[in-house]
Amino acid sequence: MIYVDNLNNTIYFCTVFIISLQFSSENIKNVKEQYVKWYSPNLGKDIEMLIFGDRGYPVIIFPSTMGRYHESKDFKLIESARWYVEQGLIQIFCPDSIDKLSWYNKDIHPAQRVYNHTCYDRMVEHEIVEKVRWNTGVGKVVVAGASFGGFHAANFAFRHPNLVSHLFSMSGAYSISSFMDGHYDDNVYFNNPVDYLPGLNHPDLYKMKIILGTSHSDICKDKNVHLSNILNSKGVNHVLDFKGWDKHDWPLWRRMFPEYLSAIWN
Secondary structure, three states, X not given: OOOOOOOOOOOOOOOOOOOOOOOOOOOOOOOOEEEEEEEEOOOOEEEEEEEEOOOOEEEEEEOOOOOOOOHHHHOOHHHHOHHHHHOOOEEEEEEOOOHHHOOOXXXXXXXXXHHHHHHXXXXXXXXXXXXXXXXXXXXXXXXXXXXXXXXHHHHHHHHOOXXXXXXXXXXOOOOOHHHOOOOOOHHHHOOOHHHHHHHOOOHHHHOOEEEXXXXXXXXXXXXXXXXXXXHHHHOOOOXXXXXXXXXOOHXXXXXXXXXXXXXXXX
């Protein structure tokens, strides 16, 4: 259950929609969109999500900084991947974020900020990924995200390499130390990829297909180069992809996303 503030308890809501995350064998000509909302026992609150498509390889897209579940639709990232969804090759899951209650919540102690994120991590693992990872028989999912969503995707992938087959981080950053105001504990360590990744030796990490997307004018270029250096030092195969001089924004990520999706079958 997430911690909201020092005075008030979390507000609870009733479940509004029933989730059905099993894939269908029917052909689709247009992108099927489903809105789901459920009470999360890990968060102690409702969570919302959009699902695109009704079958295919499960792809989890994390929102950017304090983004909502509809962000990828609003900024046409889903449209950029329309062909894959229409062909039934992928099914996209867009969960909401709780960044405002975790990393960006200055009203609570840093220890509570990172603790709230661990609740979100458990929600994604147990309430989404565990329900969809066998939709194709592979037993794993793709995780992706742009900007701070790239952090979420990378952190989830590295924390759960047994659940993730592909990581597509677009202009991500991989350190949360700036949110911690000098505080450091085990939760910070195990959610800060640049800290725990050097010592991570899970065998599935070496099987994961990883693409770190950036550009020469991306504000997060150096952060991707740094993460690439860590992966190189460990002998983890990956691609560090520079997309020209495009800026850190949605046009760049709409170029990256459909191209990276093709790596699922390569």
